[in-house]
Amino acid sequence: MTSPDRAPVPEGELRVSDSERDATLEVLSRQAAAGRLTLAELEERATQALSARTRADLATVTRDLPGETAVTAERRKTPVRWFVAIMGGSRRRGRFRAASVVNGLAIMGGD
Numbered sequence: 001m002t003s004p005d006r007a008p009v010p011e012g013e014l015r016v017s018d019s020e021r022d023a024t025l026e027v028l029s030r031q032a033a034a035g036r037l038t039l040a041e042l043e044e045r046a047t048q049a050l051s052a053r054t055r056a057d058l059a060t061v062t063r064d065l066p067g068e069t070a071v072t073a074e075r076r077k078t079p080v081r082w083f084v085a086i087m088g089g090s091r092r093r094g095r096f097r098a099a100s101v102v103n104g105l106a107i108m109g110g111d
């Protein structure tokens with residue numbers, strides 16, 4: 001609860017959390033993988049992101065990089081709803097997103 005005599009802190013002066021720093025590092029990593037940053041630039045910006053204290057400090061690290069709308073849309077995949085095994089097994093490899101309810105059907109098989 002804030003007292004009535006205290007002015008609110010501007011957005012850029014708010015302290016950042018470890019998760020905000022980690023998210024910025026992920027953005028920098030994806031931008032380097034896309035060829036927008038050299039390895040030296042990535043190292044320099046990562047150091048700045050890890051030592052950032054406010055949101056304004058983090059914003060300066062990524063201010064000249066394009067937005068991430070295409071990258072985040074690409075990561076959203078259709079959730080897995082069914083696993084089917086007919087006279088065999090059913091396995092998923094790698095990362096996948098499971099739906100809130102997953103159904104499994106095994107006919108003369110396992111897993």
